Amino acid sequence: MDLFTVYLEPLERALQAALAPPPDAPELLYGMLHYHLGWADADFRPAWYDAGKRLRPIFLLLSCQAQGGEWRAALPAAVAVELLHNFSLIHDDIEDRDATRRGRATLWAFWGEAQAINAGDALFALAYKALGGLQATTSPVLTLAALERFTQTTLDLTAGQCQDIAFERASAVAEEMYLTMVAGKTAALLALCCELGGLVAAAPEQQVRALREFGHALGMAFQIEDDILGLWGTPKHTGKPVGSDLQRGKKTLPILHGLNHSPALRALLEVEPLDTAAVAEALMLLEAGDSRAYAEAQARHYHQQALAALERACGSGEAQEALLTLAQRLLGRDK
């Protein structure tokens, strides 16, 4: 049995325990959270929906075990990062006006914005509550260090999200600014996961730092690969039409590079909505102007950085191998 399989059930049970409604709690509030996590339908009857691969807590538990730690001691932190991730999804869905997620209505689309904002806030607090559980499995000082890193990561997330919202309205964004935004919005949480795993294992500071760098670089590479797939992914694998990010007006790394270097692309994208011919021409311009090559080089750069950092983290055993496998599976994806 591989480690994912070993972790998944105890993790899911710990998540459910963290979201068990206290006596007198409004049924609606916890019902919405159970729905979002995939454990209930919209009438709050028990159900089972795909609500994500729980990748972040898995990275955390693997990082802990690879550093010789007891993964069960890291469960409170694993629960906390998954709840933090889901809190940010609930609020992002409102901010981006996304009405569906994984084929189901998002919280705001079903229960209204007011309840959804508030449910996100409750989940954020529940993430802190879960993290406080480290007191029982580690020490007060380690718990406080984990809380500090957790809070800092939330600040990174909100800074990245602020920039992302602002970029939507901006006509031009430098590639470096985009990378800073991705560092906050996507990479910071994965960096936290790997770092917390090392912290709970009481790994040497240098190795904890290497784990953090691994998570960061992996998050960066992951997002840039996503950007590339959003343009050149095979519709059969991605489930999205060719060049879908162009049609949705998104400003991903290759598109920003193109806008900043090709006046022809800039002129082309000014016309909305783009028809199929315009999408095909834009894709051609992005390839001709080396925007695809630029994004691919960036993805490779971060990918290599991630693998080097993982080596420097000096983990061992099957958990270390699983981290390597997972990193390679996440990168060079086709969907």
Add this chain to the structure above:
Amino acid sequence: MDLFTVYLEPLERALQAALAPPPDAPELLYGMLHYHLGWADADFRPAWYDAGKRLRPIFLLLSCQAQGGEWRAALPAAVAVELLHNFSLIHDDIEDRDATRRGRATLWAFWGEAQAINAGDALFALAYKALGGLQATTSPVLTLAALERFTQTTLDLTAGQCQDIAFERASAVAEEMYLTMVAGKTAALLALCCELGGLVAAAPEQQVRALREFGHALGMAFQIEDDILGLWGTPKHTGKPVGSDLQRGKKTLPILHGLNHSPALRALLEVEPLDTAAVAEALMLLEAGDSRAYAEAQARHYHQQALAALERACGSGEAQEALLTLAQRLLGRDK
């Protein structure tokens, strides 16, 4: 110089330090927070606006000093409760569609909902960051206890807010359910303030509990008095027209009591919008049906409970006297 005056400047400086933008932070994010706290105009130029009386942190610092504690050691907690309060205001304004607060545009009205939701999230995280500052002034174990109480209070707040939003759409709400909602939405935070003050002072457990009860009862009495003022307050003092809560369709304690006991009132309030004559008749029905008397009796009940709890807290010195003065000033208000 009274204690409020002694506390106010160091408190404001500590609040500003907690919201100092880190290097590379998006100017917009911290600018919005400075605007909300009253320190900047909408162009983020330094300015000074009335942004509340900082009552909650003052209660916290007084509770600490009254228990023989060093109020400066409690500043991180005082900052945290004020930031938590303001986080909830930012999100409440979005949830309630309130476009102005204290004569200025609310964050969502000026910068849009997406940025405002995210700014609230950042402020929530900054509250946790501030609270972590207790490590430097107290001990790791006390800091963790404070964090636990803080998180529980946030959960109470979100539970209360969930009920409040749901009540708006409900045709009838029992008075007990309304009181439960107020306990979460209003009283929980004041209870936390007084409790944290006692905790930092390392007061005996029984006295910390009495402080908590004091804050809770005071918050309940405060909200119910607010409900009464929202109907029978003098427009000159409240700045609102007579019976304004009736016209806004709010379901406050006297109105709920009336709806639950007077079919005539129920019929009257079904017609929207209410004209002046209907408001006058509704107010008369509320008095005749003892709904005003019921609310006043509840306010008195909690007021007495608050004063009894304050006595049980066994504080002393000018801080204890200031708590008593403040409690009496908050109750029996005319605005």
